[in-house]
Amino acid sequence: MTGTDTTILRISDYHASVTTLGPGKRVGIWVQGCPLRCPECVAPETLPMSGGSIVTVNELADRVMSVTDVEGVTISGGEPFAQAAAVGTLLEILSRERPSWTTVIYSGFTIEWLRRRGDRFQAELLKYCDLLIDGPYRKSLHAPLKWRASSNQRLHYLSGRIGAESDDGSAGLQFEVSGTSSLRWIGVPPVPSFRPGFESALANQGFMAVADGETKNE
Template sequence: MAEVNRLSLARRLDRCTVLGPGVRAVIWVQGCPLRCRGCVASETLPFEGGTEHTVTELADWLCGLPDIEGVTLSGGEPFAQAAGLAALLDRVRERRPDFGAMAYSGFRYEALRRGGPDRRALLRRLDLLVDGPYVASRRHGLRWRGSSNQRLVALTGRYAHVGTEPDTSAGVELSVEADGSLSWAGVPPAPGFREGLEERLAERGFVLRAEAGREA
């Protein structure tokens, strides 16, 4: 695995209950090579424009968050920065061996397994994967996923139980950030959610941060 100590992020969130099991931190990486029609996170697609962070800084941040189950890696495409994210999980687990890890990917699990060493290294460190591109025609109000082609792939026993739980939308969460700005996270259960929310908030004088939730 290549040694990488930097990650380009679109956004991060301390606490979230709608993008994976329990209470989790979320990291949205910047950049995705895919272009799914209807992607709700369009501002995370270019590989330029993210905020640079060191693995050390992000590990310190994650280890300092109280009462979280683990982290969800979203984007953008986490496997486009696989080496840095694998290194991040290693650094965190040196201090918190029980730290859970879930990731989204627009690639299918089988393709990731056949991928390069960095992608396989990140896969080996995950407990749960949501795989596959977002397909608008297969939109469905499923738990943590935007369309019915996407699978919840348990890679360890840690979250194996989620496959037996009700598979319905976990909804979205609104957050007020430390600087007073509003943002949201989650997988919208209905098309046009983001546009509608932004419109209604604008009518009341609120501006939603550009960074979004997760479609795939």
Template sequence: MELYINDFIPVTAVEGPGLRACLWVQGCSIRCEDCMVPHTWDKSKGKVVDPSTLLQTLAATPGIEGITVLGGEPMDQAAALLPFLERVKASGLSLMLFSGYTKEAILESGCHYKAGIIALCDIFIDGPYVKALTSFDRPWVGSGNQRIFFQTERYKHLEEQLHTIENKVEIRIAEDGSIAVNGMMPKEKFLELRRSLGKI
């Protein structure tokens, strides 16, 4: 089954613990106010990929310990994501995944694909971005309502260390001169950074 994605990078140091691959899915049914990535909302504007191609890239990338999946909204493509993520976990990689839906709402939906994805996660982060609750006191999340579930022993030790983990960003300059930024920072700083990079 095909996936609609916005981007995929094989190695990042800012999208969760350790070195990880990162997959941004395309398409979002939640569309939070003041979202930092509204370009990921429209599913039709994504790139269509065969998950087996992503699995080959993961297998060929040394040094990564897991993959982080965000969006867009991953649960909107649960049927396509679940078999892909099952194979990711079977390979020994860890899984960190973000959803704008709460864990309770997902489980109460009765969708076995969505429930299966949650069950696979080492770290599951839930809840929509809420502009009025904007906070960068914790790593990886942008508002105080969002919850970080450490669901396995693999990263359980980080639960008491969140206050020591800083949000970071990466700036990537491709061979064609295009510039991409990933990571977590306040939107105002992100826009300022983007303006500055545009002057290079």
């Protein structure tokens, strides 16, 4: 599987109801693998290219389209533009079958880099993106911002189908209890070094935290 494979995706996680990574309720997909490295990445388990699980694009599209009460899909990771061909194929299917849905994509690459140096698959993927949240996470610039973790990261409204919100404060974190001993959180931590401190505090109480957070790198 390579970045030019249009039929297979390597993903880290999936969630049918995410409320903290884009407007409204959304399907969340975290791709596996990132060629970038950022100090204190909030999801280091998504970085290895060999991790996660492999799914066909058609299989994942069917799974996503089985969800009916969402406004769209958010693609995070990992780095979505490292699997641009397959992600683009997925979004082409969704745009055709669910035309009212919107797409949010996170990337550690800046939009300038993608436009000037990206390949044709990355350029094509941008065409299916309504809101691109770009840029590397910088701990020194950490800020409690809407859907992003540091002030260098930007919201690019590319299609006009998602409107800018007047409130640029943190969207908070989404918490869910799984089983009897794990707590899942989804979103962009409003404070730096959130994950290690939170997981340590939970471990002291006999719980395990499962993260689907968002901090990008370059």
